[in-house]
Every structure is written in C-alpha cells, then in structure tokens.
Amino acid sequence: MGHYLSNYVGDFIGRFDGPLHFRLIVQPLVACLLAIKHGAEDAREARPAYGWVVLTDGAHRRYLLEEGWKDISKVFILAYALDVIYQLVEWHRIKPLQALLTAILLAAVPYLLLRGPVNRLLSLRHSHVKHV
Numbered sequence: 001m002g003h004y005l006s007n008y009v010g011d012f013i014g015r016f017d018g019p020l021h022f023r024l025i026v027q028p029l030v031a032c033l034l035a036i037k038h039g040a041e042d043a044r045e046a047r048p049a050y051g052w053v054v055l056t057d058g059a060h061r062r063y064l065l066e067e068g069w070k071d072i073s074k075v076f077i078l079a080y081a082l083d084v085i086y087q088l089v090e091w092h093r094i095k096p097l098q099a100l101l102t103a104i105l106l107a108a109v110p111y112l113l114l115r116g117p118v119n120r121l122l123s124l125r126h127s128h129v130k131h132v
C-alpha cells in the first residue's frame with residue numbers, strides 16, 4: 001500500500017506539468033464556490049455545520065451525504081473523467097483508482113473542508129448583526 005501511495009503522489013505531482021493541468025486549479029475552485037453557496041444556504045436556514053453533522057449525527061448522515069453528493073456530483077464526475085483523459089493522453093492506459101483519488105482531492109475535499117466553516121462564519125455574522 002505504501003508503494004502505491006508513493007507512486008500516486010509522484011504521479012499526482014506530474015499532473016501539474018502535463019496536459020489538462022488547468023483543471024487542478026479550476027475544479028477545486030468550482031468545488032469551493034459550490035461549498036460557499038451551500039454553506040451560505042445552510043447559514044440562512046440555521047442548519048449546523050455540514051461536515052460536523054455528517055461525522056456526528058448518524059440519524060441524518062445518509063440524507064446529508066446524499067444531499068452533498070447531489071451538490072458536488074457533476075464536479076466530481078468531471079474531475080474523474082478529465083483525469084481518465086489525462087491518463088490516456090499521458091500514459092496510454094487508465095489507472096481507475098488514481099482517477100478516483102484525484103477526483104476526491106479536486107472536488108470532494110475542498111467542498112467538505114469549506115462548506116461547514118462558511119456556514120459557521122456567516123451564522124456568526126448574522127447573529128452579531130441581530131444583536132447590534
């Protein structure tokens with residue numbers, strides 16, 4: 001497993017110089033914009049932080065994961081598809097697990113890391129404005 005991960009890290013770094021390298025900036029940016037949009041919606045509706053609830057509330061976890069997948073699925077699928085195209089162009093073969101890991105890094109991770117904090121920041125701002 002360690003050998004695979006070290007190969008993946010090297011292969012991932014190589015993507016920055018290869019064809020389609022722009023996606024390594026655009027896809028996380030789109031995921032961040034979606035996270036900001038959905039975090040703001042969560043704050044307006046006074047929902048708790050998304051990632052925290054997914055981790056701690058087993059009763060609502062499935063619903064929240066389905067909602068999150070619906071929100072990010074297009075960016076995730078595009079990230080996967082573009083990585084497969086990159087692999088075919090650059091390596092002339094497909095490494096599906098690498099494409100999956102790359103899609104997770106480019107789409108899911110930024111979304112999950114940002115949606116909850118955006119919600120919290122905007123909720124604090126709204127509560128501060130109400131008290132002033």
